[in-house]
Amino acid sequence: MLNIMLLLLGLLSASASHNPATVDSVPQLSVKLALSQLSSSERAIPGEDQAASPIGEFHSMGDVTLHDDRESVVRKKGQPLSISKDAYSGYTEYRYEDITVGLYEDLVYYVHVDASPEKIKVNEKWLALEKQELRQAFGEPDFEAEDGDVYIRDLAAIKIYRDPETRAVVGVDLFDTIAF
Numbered sequence: 001m002l003n004i005m006l007l008l009l010g011l012l013s014a015s016a017s018h019n020p021a022t023v024d025s026v027p028q029l030s031v032k033l034a035l036s037q038l039s040s041s042e043r044a045i046p047g048e049d050q051a052a053s054p055i056g057e058f059h060s061m062g063d064v065t066l067h068d069d070r071e072s073v074v075r076k077k078g079q080p081l082s083i084s085k086d087a088y089s090g091y092t093e094y095r096y097e098d099i100t101v102g103l104y105e106d107l108v109y110y111v112h113v114d115a116s117p118e119k120i121k122v123n124e125k126w127l128a129l130e131k132q133e134l135r136q137a138f139g140e141p142d143f144e145a146e147d148g149d150v151y152i153r154d155l156a157a158i159k160i161y162r163d164p165e166t167r168a169v170v171g172v173d174l175f176d177t178i179a180f
Contacts, residue, residue, distance in 0.1 A: 054139045058156040059123045061111045061174035062099040066156055070094075070106040077101070102175075110175035120172050122158070129160065129169045152177065 059065050063076055073094060074080075080094035080101075091109065094101045102110040113120055119128045127137050134149075138158070141149035148161040155178055161171040 055123060055125075055137050056153065057123075058151075058153045058158055058174055060121075061158070061172070062113060062121050063124070064099065064101055064108060064111050066108050066111075066174065066176050068108045070103055073101050073103070073108060108176075110173055112171060112173050114171040116168060116170055117172060122174070129172070134160070 059067075064073055068076070077094075077096050077099075080096055082095045083092060084095070085092045090104055092103045094103065098113065100112040100114070101108055102112065117129060119126050121127075122137070125137075127133055138151040142152045142157075143150040146164055148159050150157055150159045155176060157175055157177050159173045159175070160169055161173070162168065163170050
């Protein structure tokens with residue numbers, strides 16, 4: 001809203017040193033720049049249905065990002081129910097009621113949700129783990145494995161684990177593709 005007000009103020013006030021040719025070109029550039037900086041919800045016309053665009057990047061799951069460190073995880077989620085360290089991989093797992101956070105050298109490398117979730121929170125948006133909603137949010141899987149579907153965005157990926165027989169969701173991981 002502030003961007004729009006500043007844009008309108010800029011359009012209404014022209015400097016005396018501008019001739020008509022430059023005054024005409026500046027507002028068009030300003031409008032394009034201002035519109036490019038608005039989020040899709042701010043650009044939306046009220047009353048019009050907008051098709052949801054696929055998620056272009058994976059930032060977080062369950063409010064934990066792949067850029068968090070141990071301190072920020074504890075600040076966001078509180079003290080974990082349990083902490084365990086895998087001597088072989090070096091990962092430390094912080095278990096919470098809703099998620100498990102895998103850390104390596106105090107940085108988040110994966111976030112896991114298990115126990116057949118019905119929905120997950122990706123990039124602060126809740127998604128039902130149903131084929132239609134996942135296709136709308138993620139597009140087609142980049143890989144379809146026997147144990148689930150993988151969606152890759154840059155250096156992050158989400159894997160939706162499925163029971164091989166029933167195809168029911170049994171877990172979801174958000175992970176750094178470099179970590180594995």
